[in-house]
Amino acid sequence: MYQMTNKYMHFIANWKMFGGLNSLNSLNKVLKFFKTFKKNKFTKIVYCPPNTLIQAMSKKLANSQIKVGAQNCHAADNYGAFTGSVNSFMLKNVGAQYVIIGHSENREIGETDKIINLKIKSALKCGLKIIFCIGETLQERKKKITKKVLNKQISLGLSRIKDNKNVLIAYEPIWSIGTGMIPNPKELFEVINFIKKKNKNYKVIYGGSVSPKNINQLKLIDNIDGYLIGGASQDPNKFIDIIKKSYI
Numbered sequence: 664m665y666q667m668t669n670k671y672m673h674f675i676a677n678w679k680m681f682g683g684l685n686s687l688n689s690l691n692k693v694l695k696f697f698k699t700f701k702k703n704k705f706t707k708i709v710y711c712p713p714n715t716l717i718q719a720m721s722k723k724l725a726n727s728q729i730k731v732g733a734q735n736c737h738a739a740d741n742y743g744a745f746t747g748s749v750n751s752f753m754l755k756n757v758g759a760q761y762v763i764i765g766h767s768e769n770r771e772i773g774e775t776d777k778i779i780n781l782k783i784k785s786a787l788k789c790g791l792k793i794i795f796c797i798g799e800t801l802q803e804r805k806k807k808i809t810k811k812v813l814n815k816q817i818s819l820g821l822s823r824i825k826d827n828k829n830v831l832i833a834y835e836p837i838w839s840i841g842t843g844m845i846p847n848p849k850e851l852f853e854v855i856n857f858i859k860k861k862n863k864n865y866k867v868i869y870g871g872s873v874s875p876k877n878i879n880q881l882k883l884i885d886n887i888d889g890y891l892i893g894g895a896s897q898d899p900n901k902f903i904d905i906i907k908k909s910y911i
């Protein structure tokens with residue numbers, strides 16, 4: 664039996680650079696599951712495939728509650744001479760309703776807090792919802808400066824932005840992404856609490872190696888508003904399992 668709590672839980676699937684048109688077939692299982700899922704009114708599922716699949720996926724999910732998002736966008740509001748880039752308006756135009764911004768895999772290749780801030784502003788302007796990623800490195804964690812790092816990422820990334828309805832903060836410790844490691848529950852609770860206290864009324868989700876194996880542990884941390892799921896989201900069975908097990 665699912666506990667009848669009215670808390671909204673977000674399940675954001677980040678497919679990263681994986682998937683072709685045939686990968687869309689894997690959504691059939693999730694669609695079927697979600698139709699009859701008892702907690703579907705309180706569950707928000709967003710699939711963030713590579714840009715090449717956004718349009719086809721949006722069409723496939725058009726009559727469902729499942730939304731589509733992109734994994735990044737350019738900061739410019741208008742068309743421009745930016746070879747290889749796509750801005751938020753173009754993503755919205757093909758069906759995206761969300762966009763992940765500030766993922767550590769992009770920060771690592773030069774995306775600065777300033778650029779992230781401009782991207783968020785541009786995406787909000789065109790009506791996309793934001794999944795804003797923050798997180799510390801292992802070194803920063805060892806130095807015990809996690810909170811300082813997160814504070815800086817948030818204050819610069821969300822500078823002059825007060826839209827707590829359309830921005831979801833995703834706390835992803837970099838050392839936990841794709842490694843199978845997750846923070847210990849007490850530590851995670853504390854960090855999420857810290858983020859929420861400093862940024863009133865923002866929803867905060869957790870990302871980093873979320874899987875059917877550790878979800879029973881993660882779900883006990885009751886200040887988390889959902890999960891950003893990478894690897895496990897490509898397998899519909901694992902993704903469904905995570906959603907089901909998230910409710911006590």
Ligand code: PGA
Pocket residue numbers: 677835839840841842870871872873891892893894895
């Ligand atoms: P992971 O990725 O679940 O594979 O660790 C999460 C992410 O990078 O968003």
